[in-house]
Amino acid sequence: MAFTSVKTLLDGYAKQDLNIEFWEYIMLEDMKDQQISRTESMKHVQELMSVMKQAVQNYDANQRSASGLSGGDGAKFAAAQEAGHTLTSGFIADAIRIALTMAECNACMKRIVAAPTAGSCGVLPAVLLAYESNFGAEPEAFIEALYVAAAYGQIIAYEASISGAQGGCQAEIGAASAMAAVALTYLHGGSLEEGANACAFALKNMLGLVCDPVAGLVEVPCVKRNVAGAVNAIAAAEMALAGIQSKIPVDEVIAAMDEIGKLMDSSLRETGKGGLAATLTAKKIEKALTH
Amino acid sequence: MTKIACILYNKNISKGKGLQIIADLFLGESMNLFDILGPIMIGPSSSHTAGAARIGYVARKLLGEEPIYIDIGLHGSFAATGDGHGTPMAIVGGLLGMKPDDERLPQSFELAHSLGIEIIRHNIYLREAHPNTAVLFVKGKKRQLEIQAESLGGGTIRICKIDGINTNFNGDYPTLIVHNIDEPGHVAGVTALLAKRQINLATVQLYRDERGGYAVMVIESDQRIPEDVLYEIEEMPGIIKVTYLNMDA
Ligand code: SF4
Numbered sequence: 001m002a003f004t005s006v007k008t009l010l011d012g013y014a015k016q017d018l019n020i021e022f023w024e025y026i027m028l029e030d031m032k033d034q035q036i037s038r039t040e041s042m043k044h045v046q047e048l049m050s051v052m053k054q055a056v057q058n059y060d061a062n063q064r065s066a067s068g069l070s071g072g073d074g075a076k077f078a079a080a081q082e083a084g085h086t087l088t089s090g091f092i093a094d095a096i097r098i099a100l101t102m103a104e105c106n107a108c109m110k111r112i113v114a115a116p117t118a119g120s121c122g123v124l125p126a127v128l129l130a131y132e133s134n135f136g137a138e139p140e141a142f143i144e145a146l147y148v149a150a151a152y153g154q155i156i157a158y159e160a161s162i163s164g165a166q167g168g169c170q171a172e173i174g175a176a177s178a179m180a181a182v183a184l185t186y187l188h189g190g191s192l193e194e195g196a197n198a199c200a201f202a203l204k205n206m207l208g209l210v211c212d213p214v215a216g217l218v219e220v221p222c223v224k225r226n227v228a229g230a231v232n233a234i235a236a237a238e239m240a241l242a243g244i245q246s247k248i249p250v251d252e253v254i255a256a257m258d259e260i261g262k263l264m265d266s267s268l269r270e271t272g273k274g275g276l277a278a279t280l281t282a283k284k285i286e287k288a289l290t291h
Numbered sequence: 292m293t294k295i296a297c298i299l300y301n302k303n304i305s306k307g308k309g310l311q312i313i314a315d316l317f318l319g320e321s322m323n324l325f326d327i328l329g330p331i332m333i334g335p336s337s338s339h340t341a342g343a344a345r346i347g348y349v350a351r352k353l354l355g356e357e358p359i360y361i362d363i364g365l366h367g368s369f370a371a372t373g374d375g376h377g378t379p380m381a382i383v384g385g386l387l388g389m390k391p392d393d394e395r396l397p398q399s400f401e402l403a404h405s406l407g408i409e410i411i412r413h414n415i416y417l418r419e420a421h422p423n424t425a426v427l428f429v430k431g432k433k434r435q436l437e438i439q440a441e442s443l444g445g446g447t448i449r450i451c452k453i454d455g456i457n458t459n460f461n462g463d464y465p466t467l468i469v470h471n472i473d474e475p476g477h478v479a480g481v482t483a484l485l486a487k488r489q490i491n492l493a494t495v496q497l498y499r500d501e502r503g504g505y506a507v508m509v510i511e512s513d514q515r516i517p518e519d520v521l522y523e524i525e526e527m528p529g530i531i532k533v534t535y536l537n538m539d540a
Contacts, residue, residue, distance in 0.1 A: 002323070002324075026324075030323055030324040033323050034323045034324075034325070044325055044329075045328070047331065048328055048329060048331065051331050065335070066374070066375060066377060067375050105334065106334030106335050107334060107335045108334070108335075109333050109334050109335065109340070109377055109396065109397045110333065110334060110394075111331065111332070111333055111392055111394055112331070112332065112333075112334050113328065113329055113330075113331050113332075114328075114329055114330055114331075114332060114337050114341070114445070114446070115327075115328050115329075116327045116328070116445075117337055117445070118332065118334050118335055118336055118337045118340070118341070119335075119336070121334070124328075146328060147324070149328070150324040150325075150327045150328045151324065153327035153328070154322055154323070154324060154326075154327050157322050157326075157327060158322065162327070163444055163445075165444070179327075215372065215375060216368065216371060216372035216375070217335070217372060217375040217376065218334070218335040218336050218376070219335070272371075272372065289375060
């Protein structure tokens with residue numbers, strides 16, 4: 001376990017005298033932890049990036065999940081974008097489309113990268129790939145951003161949780177959104193402090209979000225929550241990059257998330273018993289699926 | 292993640308307490324960057340799909356041959372939402388040698404049928420088992436095997452029983468499973484041989500089958516174990532069966 005809090009991560013980096021960049025510091029610490037070489041580590045992260053891209057490229061508008069609940073929405077949104085009917089355009093609209101697309105790929109049993117979980121796999125690629133097509137950046141910059149995002153994810157996992165069954169959806173989509181916000185801040189040239197603020201904003205906006213998947217399947221509301229996570233990440237990064245500061249330090253926000261997760265009733269932690277899963281329509285869907 | 296070497300040899304071990312301590316030690320330490328970003332997997336669920344495929348894959352490695360008969364028992368959440376998450380399909384895919392990111396996983400049933408493999412799937416109820424537990428009974432032409440395994444989340448698993456004997460390992464490391472007659476000396480013999488061949492051991496766990504009068508050692512190693520070492524262990528007195536599991540091979 002390399003990083004135990006954002007504070008120790010940033011302090012650790014400030015104290016190092018190797019004259020290396022932040023992402024590299026993270027990579028070196030993790031290489032020690034995993035006992036792997038630099039080449040192995042970089043190759044792995046490159047592969048994560050290419051699997052994300054492939055999934056979006058191979059998206060099939062006709063694919064449907066086994067339950068029939070998911071599929072086709074990414075294509076619908078793409079059509080609206082094409083026709084110029086969307087409220088947003090460019091970066092934000094692309095992020096919405098990619099989040100839908102990736103989350104649907106997951107529901108339809110395609111190859112994805114859990115980031116940090118399969119249910120929240122659309123958030124990070126949504127902001128990274130949309131950034132790539134709207135702002136452009138060197139391929140290395142995305143690899144670096146992934147290291148930085150992963151370090152924050154690791155801290156959230158350590159200080160709180162990244163599992164819906166333990167901490168509710170704030171732990172899954174919330175963590176994904178926080179990681180995406182940090183990645184975006186990094187890509188757009190934000191400082192380390194701005195990255196920490198972006199993480200704090202993204203998480204704060206997701207606090208309390210429960211995990212209530214209909215029929216216990218990672219589909220409804222998960223697919224659309226990936227969109228929420230992506231758009232929230234963009235807003236959080238924007239605020240941080242503008243120099244706005246979180247009144248509550250990021251580590252305390254993470255601790256609050258942990259606390260809230262512990263207070264959450266088990267019916268709202270991936271059991272498929274409360275929240276949206278307990279609605280009349282959800283019950284009907286569940287019944288239809290089990291018969 | 293660094294594992295500590297531990298030796299447990301205790302008549303009460305199957306009662307589970309010592310094992311829980313070990314399990315906690317391992318799980319608490321296991322988050323690295325690629326646990327956060329990853330695994331690369333076939334959706335939709337890291338526990339119900341990726342973990343299930345891994346359970347099937349480990350079972351295949353332990354069986355050591357292509358299965359001709361597969362009986363899948365699903366417990367808890369695996370039983371309740373497994374079909375919607377493709378749990379049986381992932382287990383069968385794993386048993387056919389597919390890893391959790393294999394794009395053929397969704398077609399595993401078709402493939403199994405074309406190979407003439409018989410598949411039975413049913414729900415089971417186990418007392419005090421993890422909610423995502425599967426019990427697999429598989430037969431090949433030469434061997435058969437029963438394993439009970441849990442999917443712990445994020446694609447990680449724990450094999451908790453092999454042929455009725457309690458075990459506790461996850462397949463992340465090259466793993467050697469040795470069934471031997473329950474009498475002193477065999478453990479030392481095997482570990483001495485491995486030491487002589489300079490194979491670094493990560494963990495050594497010992498279990499005993501109260502019914503069968505034999506013991507099982509599960510040895511996780513930092514390195515691949517060469518085949519000739521496996522043969523040499525097989526030839527040692529008192530050794531009943533040697534199984535070797537290497538997920539990366
Ligand atoms: S609702 Fe639950 S299963 Fe769905 S994305 Fe959120 S945490 Fe994951």
